[in-house]
Amino acid sequence: MMSNATEVLLSKFMTKLLRHTPEQYGLILDPEDGSCTLDDLLSVLVKAPRWSGVTVGEIQHVVTSCEKQRFEIEGDRIKARYGHSHTKITYEPGTPPPTLYHGTHAGILSAILEEGLQSMGRQYVHLSEGTHFASLAGSRRGKLILLTVDTISAGQMGVSFYFAGNEVWLADSIPPSCLNVYNP
Known part of the structure; x- marks a missing residue:
C-alpha cells in the first residue's frame, strides 16, 4: 500500500499525463472525451523510474481516494x-442548481467583480455545488474568497453550464452581474 x-x-x-501534457509522454487521449485505457496509462507510468512498480490497483486507489475527484474510470x-490543457473536451449542457460556488483569492476579487x-x-470556469470543493480550489493562492453564482440569471444571459461530475459544473464564463461574495 502507498x-x-x-x-x-x-x-x-x-x-x-491526463490533463496537461499527454503528448510529452507519448500518451494518446481520445479527442472526444480525453480518456485512454488504464493499460495505456500504466505503460506510460512504468516508464518513469519512480513509478516503475505501480499497478492498476494503485491507480484505481488514487482515483477513488482523490479528495477533488479529478479522475474517472469507466470500464477499462x-x-x-475537468481542467484539461490540451484539446477541449466537450460536455453536454445541463441545468445546474440555482446557486453554484467559485473559490478564488482576495488578490483578484476586484477584477472578477468587474469583468x-x-x-x-483553462478550458472552462470551474464551479461547485457546495463550498467544500470551491474552498479547496480557491485556497491555493492566498486568502480564500468564495463567490456565489446565480445560475438562473446567468442562464437567462446565455451562459451554458456543463456537469463534469462530483458536484463540479463548468462554464465558459460568468458575467459579473451574476456573482456575489459569499458571506455565510
Whole structure:
C-alpha cells in the first residue's frame, strides 16, 4: 500500500499525463472525451523510474481516494474529469442548481467583480455545488474568497453550464452581474 505522500505524487503525475501534457509522454487521449485505457496509462507510468512498480490497483486507489475527484474510470478507460490543457473536451449542457460556488483569492476579487469569471487559460470556469470543493480550489493562492453564482440569471444571459461530475459544473464564463461574495 502507498503512503499518502506517494498517493499525492502519483495523483499529480497522473494529472500531468491526463490533463496537461499527454503528448510529452507519448500518451494518446481520445479527442472526444480525453480518456485512454488504464493499460495505456500504466505503460506510460512504468516508464518513469519512480513509478516503475505501480499497478492498476494503485491507480484505481488514487482515483477513488482523490479528495477533488479529478479522475474517472469507466470500464477499462480513465480520464481527467475537468481542467484539461490540451484539446477541449466537450460536455453536454445541463441545468445546474440555482446557486453554484467559485473559490478564488482576495488578490483578484476586484477584477472578477468587474469583468466576471473567465477561464483564464483553462478550458472552462470551474464551479461547485457546495463550498467544500470551491474552498479547496480557491485556497491555493492566498486568502480564500468564495463567490456565489446565480445560475438562473446567468442562464437567462446565455451562459451554458456543463456537469463534469462530483458536484463540479463548468462554464465558459460568468458575467459579473451574476456573482456575489459569499458571506455565510
